[in-house]
Amino acid sequence: MTDCALDIRGLTVSYHASVVVFSVDFCVPRASMSVIVGPNGAGKSTLLKAALGIVPTIAGEVRVMGEPPRPNRARQAGHPRIAYVPQSASVDWDFPASVADVVAMGQYRALGFWRPRGRARREQVLDCLARVGMRDFADRQIGQLSGGQRQRVFMARALVQQADLFVLDEPFAGVDAATEKTLVDVLRSLVGEGRTVLCVHHDLATVPEYFEHVLLLNVRRIAAGPVERVLTRELLQQTYGGRLSDLQLERFPVPH
Numbered sequence: 001m002t003d004c005a006l007d008i009r010g011l012t013v014s015y016h017a018s019v020v021v022f023s024v025d026f027c028v029p030r031a032s033m034s035v036i037v038g039p040n041g042a043g044k045s046t047l048l049k050a051a052l053g054i055v056p057t058i059a060g061e062v063r064v065m066g067e068p069p070r071p072n073r074a075r076q077a078g079h080p081r082i083a084y085v086p087q088s089a090s091v092d093w094d095f096p097a098s099v100a101d102v103v104a105m106g107q108y109r110a111l112g113f114w115r116p117r118g119r120a121r122r123e124q125v126l127d128c129l130a131r132v133g134m135r136d137f138a139d140r141q142i143g144q145l146s147g148g149q150r151q152r153v154f155m156a157r158a159l160v161q162q163a164d165l166f167v168l169d170e171p172f173a174g175v176d177a178a179t180e181k182t183l184v185d186v187l188r189s190l191v192g193e194g195r196t197v198l199c200v201h202h203d204l205a206t207v208p209e210y211f212e213h214v215l216l217l218n219v220r221r222i223a224a225g226p227v228e229r230v231l232t233r234e235l236l237q238q239t240y241g242g243r244l245s246d247l248q249l250e251r252f253p254v255p256h
Contacts, residue, residue, distance in 0.1 A: 003029060004066070005031075006026075008026045008047075011047065011050055011051065011060030012059040013043070013050045014058050021219060028165075033212050035201045036198070036200045037204065037207060042219060048200060064165065065164060081163055082166075084169075085157075085171055087170050095142065098141060099137045099139070100125050102157055104122075106156075125156075129153070131156065132156045137153075148176045148179030151183065152179060159190075164195055165195070165198065166190060166196070168187075172203070204231075214230050218239050233252050
């Protein structure tokens with residue numbers, strides 16, 4: 001579909017003969033804030049990685065901006081139109097690199113690893129750090145940062161790629177309230193520029209505030225569409241297998 005930034009059709013992923021994502025369809029509308037929600041073990045991160053070509057699939061089709069991913073580059077989430085921010089826990093924070101070095105890694109796809117970066121490229125790195133409130137930390141070692149600061153740096157690394165689609169796996173996990181607000185504001189500004197944002201997110205209470213479109217996932221697609229239509233008590237209980245309390249559900253509507 002031409003109005004999908006990311007169009008997932010029948011995607012199925014299996015680990016060691018166990019199906020972890022089964023025949024999922026999901027259209028991420030262009031210039032939207034979209035989110036994948038579901039319980040632990042639902043396959044949320046796996047779906048992202050499979051759509052980006054990081055993990056293999058056994059069935060299904062993915063299109064990015066109406067085009068199939070490029071086979072070799074997409075396997076490292078290297079599609080030129082996608083910027084990917086992995087879970088913080090999956091990153092080696094002991095790697096000896098400065099904040100500016102980490103952000104500059106986002107430029108290598110366009111520049112190449114061995115070509116020198118000119119002044120314009122270095123200024124671009126600093127501008128992206130400023131956008132997330134981290135310009136003064138450019139020379140700091142990445143391992144010396146707090147969890148919230150690290151997430152801001154990885155957001156800057158995504159920004160420097162100037163992608164059309166930003167894919168983030170639990171970007172607000174383990175960060176302070178100020179960092180979460182900063183990241184949400186940056187993501188909204190990207191959507192305002194015509195770009196598309198897709199996140200995995202675990203805090204149901206903030207989904208209606210942050211996002212416009214949602215996929216409810218528990219191995220299979222439970223429902224997908226605009227947040228105000230999909231995020232209902234009935235569909236959430238289906239997604240979470242009846243494990244949500246009345247207190248967790250009271251903010252969500254009962255379908256008519």
